[in-house]
Amino acid sequence: MSTVTLKPYDFPAKDVRENFPAPLLYIGWDDHLMFASPYCLPLPPDTPFGALESAVLPGIYGEHPDFGKIDWSAVQWLKSGQPWKPDPARSLADNGLRHKDVIRFRTPGLTGLKGSHS
Amino acid sequence: MDTRVTKKKLGLKERYAAMTRGLAWDTTYQPMDKVFPFDRYEGIKIHDWEKWEDPFRLTMDAYWKYQGEKERKLYAVIEAFAQNNGQLGVADARYINALKIFIQAVTPLEYMAHRGFAHVGRHFTGAGARVAAQMQSVDELRHFQTETHAISHYNKYFNGMHNASHWYDRVWYLAVPKSFFEDAMSGGPFEFLTAVSFSFEYVLTNLLFVPFMSGAAHNGDMSTVTFGFSAQSDESRHMTLGIECIKFMLEQDPANVPIVQRWIDKWFWRGYRLLTIVAMMQDYMLPKRVMSWKEAWEMYAEENGGALFKDLARYGIRLPKGWEIACEGKDHISHQAWNAFYNFAAAAPFHTWVPTDEELNWLSEKYPDSFDQYYRPRLEFYRERQQAGHRYYSKTLPMLCTTCQIPMFFTEPGDPTKICYRETTHGGDKYHFCSDGCKHIFEQEPEKYVQSWLPVHQIYQGHCFKPGVDPTQPGFDPLAAVLDWYDLNVGRDNFDFEGSEDQRNFATWRGDAPQAGSAKKGGAA
Numbered sequence: 285m286s287t288v289t290l291k292p293y294d295f296p297a298k299d300v301r302e303n304f305p306a307p308l309l310y311i312g313w314d315d316h317l318m319f320a321s322p323y324c325l326p327l328p329p330d331t332p333f334g335a336l337e338s339a340v341l342p343g344i345y346g347e348h349p350d351f352g353k354i355d356w357s358a359v360q361w362l363k364s365g366q367p368w369k370p371d372p373a374r375s376l377a378d379n380g381l382r383h384k385d386v387i388r389f390r391t392p393g394l395t396g397l398k399g400s401h402s
Numbered sequence: 403m404d405t406r407v408t409k410k411k412l413g414l415k416e417r418y419a420a421m422t423r424g425l426a427w428d429t430t431y432q433p434m435d436k437v438f439p440f441d442r443y444e445g446i447k448i449h450d451w452e453k454w455e456d457p458f459r460l461t462m463d464a465y466w467k468y469q470g471e472k473e474r475k476l477y478a479v480i481e482a483f484a485q486n487n488g489q490l491g492v493a494d495a496r497y498i499n500a501l502k503i504f505i506q507a508v509t510p511l512e513y514m515a516h517r518g519f520a521h522v523g524r525h526f527t528g529a530g531a532r533v534a535a536q537m538q539s540v541d542e543l544r545h546f547q548t549e550t551h552a553i554s555h556y557n558k559y560f561n562g563m564h565n566a567s568h569w570y571d572r573v574w575y576l577a578v579p580k581s582f583f584e585d586a587m588s589g590g591p592f593e594f595l596t597a598v599s600f601s602f603e604y605v606l607t608n609l610l611f612v613p614f615m616s617g618a619a620h621n622g623d624m625s626t627v628t629f630g631f632s633a634q635s636d637e638s639r640h641m642t643l644g645i646e647c648i649k650f651m652l653e654q655d656p657a658n659v660p661i662v663q664r665w666i667d668k669w670f671w672r673g674y675r676l677l678t679i680v681a682m683m684q685d686y687m688l689p690k691r692v693m694s695w696k697e698a699w700e701m702y703a704e705e706n707g708g709a710l711f712k713d714l715a716r717y718g719i720r721l722p723k724g725w726e727i728a729c730e731g732k733d734h735i736s737h738q739a740w741n742a743f744y745n746f747a748a749a750a751p752f753h754t755w756v757p758t759d760e761e762l763n764w765l766s767e768k769y770p771d772s773f774d775q776y777y778r779p780r781l782e783f784y785r786e787r788q789q790a791g792h793r794y795y796s797k798t799l800p801m802l803c804t805t806c807q808i809p810m811f812f813t814e815p816g817d818p819t820k821i822c823y824r825e826t827t828h829g830g831d832k833y834h835f836c837s838d839g840c841k842h843i844f845e846q847e848p849e850k851y852v853q854s855w856l857p858v859h860q861i862y863q864g865h866c867f868k869p870g871v872d873p874t875q876p877g878f879d880p881l882a883a884v885l886d887w888y889d890l891n892v893g894r895d896n897f898d899f900e901g902s903e904d905q906r907n908f909a910t911w912r913g914d915a916p917q918a919g920s921a922k923k924g925g926a927a
Contacts, residue, residue, distance in 0.1 A: 287847040288590070290443045297829060297852035299859045308862065310801040310834065312810075312821055318780040318794075320742035321809035322801040322821060326862050344798045347787075365823060384832040386801070386823060401819035402780035 299384070307383035309376065311336070313345055314362075314390045318402040322386065333379050334372030350394040360390040414459075421461040426529030440525040444590035446662075447655035451528030454650055458534070458639045465537060469544065472632050476548060479628040484555045493621040494689035495560070495908035496899055501553055501626065502562040502752040503683055504614060507579045509549045510570040514583040515598060516542035522591035531650075534643050535595075541636040552629045559911075560904050561894040562751045572866070572888050574857035575679075575743075575750055577807045581854065582676050586669075588850070592651060593665050599644030601669035601722075602676075605710065607637060608702040609677055613684040613692060620690040652717040659718045668846065670722030671839035674731075675806040682739035685765065686757060694768035699732040724839040727815045733769055734818055737777040738811045744784065745796040746809075749881065751890050753899035756785040776818050793898050797881060799858040804833045804851055805840035812836045828852060 287293055301307055304326055312322030323344055337356055345351045361368045364386060370379045381387070396402040412420060429437045441448075460468075482488075492498065516539050523535035557563040570576050586597040615630030648666075651658045681695040693701075711721045740754070747754045757765065762781065765773045787794050800809035814822045824835040828848040835841040844851045860866050864873055867883045885892050894903050908914075 285846040287849045288444055290439065293849055295849065295853050297831060298854065299852075299856065300831060303863050304859075305862075305864075308859070312801070312823075314821075315819060317738075317776075317811075317813070317819070317821065318741070318783065319796065320738065320745045320800065320811040322823075323798045324801045324858050324862070325798065347792075347794055364825060382832075384834070386825065386832075386834060388823075397779040397783050400776050400779040402776065402783070 301383040304383070307376075307381070309381060310384070310386040311341070311344075312386070312388040313341075314388050315394065315401045316345070316348055316350060316391075316396050318348060318397060319345065322388070327376060329377035329381075330375045332373060332375055333370045333381075337372065348397075350391065350396065353394060354391045355393075358392055360392065362388045362390070418456075418459050418461055421463070422456065422533045423529045426532070434527060438525055438527045440590055441527050441592070444592050444661070446592045446651055446658050448528070448651075449654055451530065453653065454528050454530040455646055456530050456534060458537075458642055460537060460639070462537075465540070469541075472635070473544070473548065476628055476632045477551070480552050480555065480625050483625040488623075488625060489556055489559050490908075490911055491622045491624075495904050496687065496753070496755065497617075497621045497623065497689050498556060498560045498904060499562070499752045499754075499899070500614070500617060500683050500687040501556055501623070502560075503679060503687075504626075505549065505553045505557075505563050505566045506569055506573070506751065507576055507679060508610070508614075509546055509553070509566060510576075511579050511583055512542050512546040512549065514580075514587065516540075516546060518583070518587045518594055518598060521587065522594050525591045531595075531647070534646075538599075538636075538640055538643060541640070545633055545636070548629055548632065552625045555625065559907070561891065561902075562753075562904075565751070565889055568889055569751060573749075573751065573890075574746075577855065577857045578679070579676060581807050582672055585672065585850070592647075595644070595647040596651075596662060596665040597669040597672070599640060600648045601644075601666060602673045603637065603640045604644035604648075605670065605707055606673045606677060606703070607641065608706070609698055610680050611637065612702065613680060613688075613695075613698060616692045617684065617688040620692050621688055648714070648719075649717070652714075652719065656718075663719055664846070666719065667723040668843050671724045671728075671837075671843065672806065674724070674728045675808060675836075675840070678735050678739045678808065681736035682743065685736040685768075686740045686754075686761075691764060694765075695736045696732040696768060699729070704729060723842065724837070727837070727839070730815055731812070733772040734776075734813060737765075737769070737773065738813070741777070741780060742800070742809050742811045745794070746800070747898060748795045748797070748896050749885065749890075751888075751895040753897065753902050753904065755899040756781050756788065772818060788898070788900065793900075795897075799861060801834065802856050802858050803836035803840050804854050804856065805835055805843050807854065807856060808836060810834070810836050 299308075306326040306328045309325050309327050310322050311325065313319060325340065327340070342351070361370055363381075365388075368387070428434060435442070519535045519539035519542060523532050523539055526532050526535065553563060570580060586594050589597065611630065611634070615627060618624075618626035618630065648662065651662050681699075684692070684695045684698065708721075711719065743750060744754045744756075762778060766778065769777075784794055802809055810821060810823070812822050814820045822837055824838060824841040826833050826835075826841060826845060828844075829852065831852075833844060833848075833851070835844060857866070861880065861884055866887050867873065868887050871883050872878070873880065873883070882892070885896070890896060899905055
């Protein structure tokens with residue numbers, strides 16, 4: 285389907301990569317819905333993936349009592365909902381992450397505040 | 403000799419015809435299609451505009467007389483309320499935050515509706531539909547004004563009400579109602595009526611009106627109640643227009659049915675998403691509860707809406723897509739929305755808070771299948787943190803749904819432990835959605851929604867700072883710069899209710915002793 289219009293209808297997409305200083309990456313932590321929604325972050329493509337764990341996520345999720353208990357070697361990542369194994373030593377770009385990709389992580393054994401998935 | 407002339411007075415029906423359809427004419431200098439370019443391109447086939455049943459036999463002179471009387475009564479009440487310091491009679495200053503949402507998110511929609519109906523009131527070929535739309539346009543403008551007047555009294559005493567029009571164009575959460583209405587207004591006139599008059603006013607408006615107005619009554623806010631009564635007679639006329647328009651399109655040509663069904667699917671879902679904020683207000687922001695969102699949904703959507711769609715089945719119309727998912731959401735969406743506003747309370751011009759124990763128990767009782775299991779623990783955790791001096795505020799911007807523009811806090815149908823993620827690719831770019839409903843709407847008209855002004859993305863593109871602000875400066879604080887661009891009074895309009903100026907002032911005016919724990923700072927972390 286497409287928009288029914290009287291005249292040709294062709295307008296630029298607002299959120300293409302060129303409009304941002306860095307590509308956007310969406311990140312969510314499964315089973316920890318105290319954080320109401322996934323987050324949106326502009327991250328330079330040469331950021332090492334491992335910097336998420338060490339530098340980015342603590343500032344976002346650190347207030348949760350489960351965060352300190354995460355065993356990072358056991359964390360399961362999903363990209364667009366599919367299991368995915370990133371290499372922490374390589375950059376976001378080299379891990380195949382593009383503008384507006386969505387990734388999530390699961391932390392086995394951690395089910396949120398009082399097991400409520402919060 | 404003078405001839406006696408018998409003055410003939412028109413009967414009611416003739417008079418009505420003369421003052422509505424009698425004022426219309428077919429153009430001759432220019433073809434009608436050129437003068438009315440918008441009422442065919444959507445694909446709706448109308449064979450006989452004469453079959454349009456005027457939903458409410460009201461002429462303009464009667465309209466002015468009737469509305470003038472109503473407004474005299476309304477302004478008498480507003481005046482008396484002001485003279486008697488009615489603002490001190492409300493149940494609790496937390497209630498005022500429901501009025502802040504009203505003036506920020508609902509009142510600007512009245513103005514948009516005024517514009518939208520003025521537009522379609524010009525563009526239908528049928529005079530009956532034009533007159534009905536024009537009258538509604540005037541109603542909506544009146545509602546915008548009377549709401550603004552009624553709430554202006556509160557604005558003298560409370561924060562978060564002084565800048566509603568400015569915020570409507572800027573503040574992240576207000577992009578939800580704004581984009582809803584702009585989506586409707588940028589459709590053709592038939593889609594607009596299906597969106598606003600039918601899907602919103604006819605199917606869903608009770609869910610907006612009843613909780614706000616009964617909520618106001620229960621919480622001692624008589625000026626809002628009176629506004630509600632004043633508007634209610636208009637609303638019934640608007641609802642009649644909604645159902646008339648639908649039936650007219652369906653009866654005119656069978657080829658209209660699939661088009662109308664597609665619009666109903668789209669606008670039911672958009673309206674349902676928009677009402678999420680009302681769900682939250684109803685369950686969390688009325689110190690004296692009326693009924694739960696779930697109960698309201700069961701009564702007004704499941705029972706009344708269900709009966710309506712049974713009635714429309716004879717035209718070949720079925721329940722809107724996503725109906726079952728919307729019904730399942732009744733156990734969850736108010737809690738999920740409150741959590742989101744609690745998270746982002748630094749960036750919205752109203753207060754949030756953790757409900758009292760008594761209120762938490764009410765929620766447990768009303769939501770036996772969801773509240774204790776999923777939502778109570780996070781609220782209790784927030785309270786612990788706040789009492790320890792660490793009120794939780796999220797400082798990172800959320801991922802938004804491209805269609806409804808709401809942060810992606812809705813969960814998977816059937817699994818309230820997982821966020822619902824949906825995505826699609828268009829023109830080489832990814833687009834994300836909170837639900838199958840929003841994804842489907844995008845896929846029907848991707849050219850439209852790739853233009854979405856998503857607040858989070860606009861902030862990251864650098865469009866939400868005042869002129870001259872340099873985001874590359876060392877120590878640049880983007881949130882502070884955005885709030886400055888919003889013209890939000892940081893520390894007064896935002897943050898937790900606990901410790902707010904509203905809370906302190908209200909207690910002082912009423913001579914209440916400060917409540918235990920109220921000395922705790924609720925400010926930013």
